[in-house]
Amino acid sequence: MHRLGGGTRGRFGSASPVIVAAACLILLQLALRGWVAGSGYFYWDDLILVGRAGRYPLFSTDLLLHDHDGHFMPLAFVTAWVVTEVAPLAWAGPVLTLLVWQLAVSLSVLRVLFVLLGARWTLLVPLTFFLFSPVTLPAFAWWSAALNALPLQFALAWVIGDALLLVRSGRRRYAVSGTVVLVIALLFFEKSVIIPFVAFAVAVLAHYVDGRPHHVDGRHSAIRVVARRGARLWVGSGLVLLCWLAGYLTVVGVSGVHNNPLGMRDWLPNATSLGMVPALVGGPWRWERWLPAAPWADPPGAAVAAAWIILISVVALSVYARRSVWPVWLFAAVYVLLMQVPVALVRGGPNTAAELMQSLRYFADFGVTLSVVGALILRASPREHTQRLLLGPRAAIPLMVLFVVSSLCSTYTFVRSWSPSPTKTYVANVKSALEHWDGVPLLEQEVPWDVLNPLAYPQNLASQVFSPITAPGTFADSTPHLRMITDTGAIVEAQVWWNRRIIPAPDPHCGYRIHGGDPVPIDLDGPMFEHEWTAQLNYLANRDGQLAVAFEHGKTVAAPVRQGLNTVFVRLVGSGSALRISSRTEGLVVCIGSGPVGVASYDN
Template structure:
């Protein structure tokens, strides 16, 4: 057993520096996949996920649907990825988790390709790679499938586009330009933030692959690489043409909202996350604090400390290395553009805090931070000018490797804590009740054929803003013909807050006065009009409690609704979903059908809170 470590040491010693770096990078990526695999395995479908699964199950996920906007996003690639999972089977989290991890692997490999393309296989690239792999900045995109399908493909395409772009700038290879253009198109097809990719492409060309002063550099970059700008421009203009004609306009962004979003995003969200934060999360304004989504809640003292540390690191880099400020400029411009885009879109509809303090909107910055860390400390291969030690030395500062290692260990520990803290609610059945609700509903609806009203599911499963996706017929559509919803019936049962079947009722006072026929209430043997408390023009359920001496049927007319419902012998309740305003209900029994009507209720259906065995 003692010979194995010695053999491993000899094998390691036989490797070149570049081979060691590549092996170390692959090991780090594998560790990241294991950590994020743990986070994904404990999560489940949430919110928008059910909308995507329902579209696939009902046959609405057509090619045309791929180019329909989701909220304000035009994301055909992301929607196509949802089709793949939806086609596997009903609520297959295994398929979704596998897709998430494959996309995470692609994003990590793309980031590694970007870093080694810029800097080569040198040990210094492992620190930026580690920043991308383990900083919690991109962690919130992994546990929520709806965020994954646009965020991770966008990240992979962004980093791969930068790598191919640099190969073109350095070697003028046309295949590299074609690849960069394709990856740019994929970034746009994944996420609206793909519009910011040209910001990075232009800055890299101007700062690192063009000569001259402040005014001459942009001109040289424009002239020397005109083919790239033409190709990227065609893709960007084509996307914008489709986007502006497809996505409804959100109006002119409020300047105050933009300013607040930029301020909160840059100061409170991004700065701590670059050092392993935010360390502290909160549920923000979610009702009762229930729900898995968490928002940055870094204490003010730690925000200030983060800025102090980042400022000191930036100052040291600028004083010790020429052109290190290029990297700071690139990061600042892209971060500012990201915050402005979020402020112009998400913040206007959902509030500044919920947009600025949710890190998933800035997940792509994890790779940009990694790139800029490398740009500040390492030379760029083939660049006209890049980071290099200052001569003469301006700041003669020697920091021992142990101190550097200790600092990196602190950041890594904070990153792991922040990531673990974020994942906990996604593993908590109290804050993620969707899986158990769907499991209970699936079991209840497969035990026996049962007709249920098409009511909405609890907000804890899918919020009301998702209507009509929060209807039982939509959310459970992946179960296929096991779900049979009706708009009328007798003694209907419905799914309760836990997904179990319970008798349906209208929790309201009767809409009718006591009937004139004594204990019979309203005797119905021919067409009978019964006056009720007037009902507004809205979709309500009408319940009719009756006693019948034989089976039969009757026609119920109320508002714009007229439907024939069965009548069963004995004491029962008829249910009818009505539309329109009305102040009376007309009952027309079939020939030979007589019944006594006790009372009628109108309102929303709620499950009767009684044990199922007592029904």
Template sequence: MTRTNEEIVITVPAPLANAARALRRHGVLLAALAIVAAAMAWKTAVVQHAYFKEDDFEFVARAMESELSLDYLTRVHFGQFMPGGFLLAWLSARVEPYGWGVAAGGVLIVHALAALAVYRMLRVVFGNRPAILAPLLVFLIAPITVPALAWWAAALNTVILQLALPMAVASHWHHLRSGRMRHAVAAALWVLVGLLGFVKGFAVPLVLFALTAIYFGGLRSALRRHWPAWLMQAGVLAGFGAIYVQRSLSAPGTGGLPSFEQATGFLWELLGRTFATTVLGGPWTWFAANDWGVASPPTAAVIGSLVVLVALVAVTGHYRRRALLAWATLLGYVVIADALPVLLGRVHLLGSFAGTDTRYVADAAPLIALVVGLVLLPYQGEADPYSRALPARERITGACGVVLGVFAGASLVSVTIFGGYLGADRRHGYIETARAELAKAPADVVVYDRVVPADVMPGSYRSYSLTSRVLGAMASPRLRARMQAPPAALDGMVFDDRGRLVPVEVAGVPLVPRTLDRCWPVTGGTVQVPLDNSARRPAGTLVRLDYSAKADTRVTLWMADRPTDVELRTGVGKIFLLAVPGADRITVPDVPPGVCVGTVTPGQAVPRP
């Protein structure tokens, strides 16, 4: 019997074959996009539970009150010069004032772009290899970035620098390899973007210079061969610095030098506790409540984290050439860009506690990803990357997989615990109630000012703690103007502590006429109503003036040199009007017959009981 061997040929449909080839060609990119999408969905699920707080309210109010001008964009806010952040704030507020979905969504989009920029940076430096997905994952799941995203004011500038830093590194690395000036120009422009987002962007050129000196020929070569790139970046820094200094001179100063104890305590908190633990997936415990949280790792976790970091530095330095210099670059950035500005700005006010806030180091996340790559992987085209023979590939892969898995698990735990503290039902309910009240308020309503409840907005924000600024952001331009300069009215309104519009009353000491009819006497057709203690009366004082009239009539009230016309209604009523600072009396000339001007009460606007 003869057996014929026949070759079996399986024909794969052309679309499947093309898809398979595309997957092999673009597999790393597709995997990166999948990782970014999954991480952003996870962060969105966490951040959606947060809400506006503190500076956020001022940013929304300023955006709604201001045109998109250079004066608005270049305002220095407590030492922060952030035109890019204010641009994002203006756009978000104009789409929907106090719309958390719009505001948080905007910064999450920029953060997602930053993740793609990190992927581009890793691909440019290390090539298109699957191993770059590991440092990308480090950037995406590091707990260090999440608290900043949950605080809109912090995210507005942090995400821009997170985008600019890796883009600058990628462009500069292209320039170093190709020598083309267009890449150097692009790097300088990205430095400018970083500066416009966050003053800390001044440290990006230092990172670029360090990378050049470490990986492209040393210090002298970096200075001699690439001086045009440094000249462009110096020009960017000089121009930005001139504008920043000029604008800072007209801004309230908040800087100051801390004491030695404050400085050392802050550095230990920021570097030894906050950064050392969060860079490994910590801090695992938070000092947190009311939609807010800072790192509060236990002592054992801090000691363990420091030991692990020393071990990682030692092991990578033992095998990988220039690994110690890469670690030093990361530490230098955190000290110069993250610790130093806060040390010279706010530590004297907040003390060492400022070092527990992870938002001060969140901008370092892209550099962490780069350094993780540099201490493990040879960069593209690098010859002889390791100083000694490596262990077996299986052992290296297994060890790196375990470390990455532990980091991922620790990060998930830390972020999940942090997310449990998010939520601001009180602030959200107050804002949404006020939004509904303003929407149905009559066009001619007169709303007097009062301080927003302290559990919504601290009174330390001064004029931006007032309802006319915070809640006025949701009003029409005409009503907002009336809220900030309300006219005299017989039936004024005020926001209560729940955000409802209710009739106004004045909390103060009544000044009662000592006449039998309880009316201030008329002399020569004029009534003089005294306002005692005018020198100690704060700005924004509201005055209630009681009256009675036998018929509808008009009177003119003079306070200092400002006249106010009021239409009185028949019967007993009251007039509400803002006090003029320094005025010691209300003068009513040409008092019509049958009009009695009675008790006057200067004080603060409150809801009527």
């Protein structure tokens, strides 16, 4: 019968070959993940994090307490702020954070496996699965997703290890350590609420597989022992969860359920059969992608069937060959189900594709949990007369090599699908163009839809996305020289379409005369619906000053004017059949003539 942390009974010298081998595997994974990270670029929500980091100071509620699509993640915003402050819109910064976090996660997983199995060569089996399984790959490659997923994985493995050590030794430091790590994880990702519950379940299962489960009270005894010996950690975690919940509900609130049980019938099987089960054997080998969406698992049908056969065979063989492991597999099955349901409920809906569940980025923590499940099974005592069914090193090594090769194939196909990025070209060209900015403001505009979806408005505005690298006044609501950023990131001349026009005024010498603070109605030749429009105001001013411009229904915009005959282009949001213009400068008289009001565009 194994004991928790059994490896500590060996001297460091006897443990070193296993630890050296584990370290080599971790370094190999780090090199592989470095290639994956280097092949990517800022994607979607990354630009929101960078944009907010460029606009708000570090210790501001607008940054730290921002409700990011239902996520409460102040430490993720802190990380993004620091990286952006050091190297604004430079991909090297996110790559470094990804690799540092990945190393921390891998070492945390090694720690918990060492606690469960000691310095035994069998430790390398679950460690290899975690290090190379594609189940953690999509969440790693996307920086904003990784700022949620990697701290969760680290904390999950660390707190499980602390729970096991606390139950074994009773030392208070493990309760303190586990509670502190839980706090940090919760401030990166709200899904970290699962950590103490998973840690409790694993500690119970470890005690159970070590005991005499054929006794009637074996199961209940394990629960009582773990609850009593780990009470400091469980009480501390409970208090932390209560405090965190109060903060979460204050910032985010309770989001509605968007799906229904009928819709979940497609979502859950897709995530399991086409995503997680193939990943258990190194799949899915093939990824599909429709730009600008993220890749999703699309394994061949025959491969899915083979993965299920392998999984069922492994489960059946382990239950037959080892004592007390069926509760471990039951725990794994329940974990998979409970992990999927919240995603299906919160992210699902009639306008969301079921392929979202196949992207695997929501299930990266499954890699940690299944590695621990594997360690628990290897920890269980073999049944009598089944020694011949247990794999020895000669059989295990080829199987591990096959798994790694399979995982490398899936990693390669993922990177090939993930690396095409319209954002990379767009951002590089905009950065280059802004280096030669002449001081004349650019009108505010949205970035291309394949860089950041309009659903992210107003965070998809160019002024927000490029806030870390732009000088004050680079973007404005009015400009004397109309230029636009193209979909490829070049800054070019632009013009206003004649969707509507300003009707010429009766006064042939002045047109519409603007003076004083009372708004003057400037009639259009037809109504305009609620939208973003650009008004081209051709004017003659007696002095420099400022006008206030708005639609009949919309927000007022300040537009500077210069003495003489000039033009100013004003970006307006609103609707109506007329503009309302007034003077904000004492003594300013402006005559406005006819001109277009419509969509600003450039020649392709």
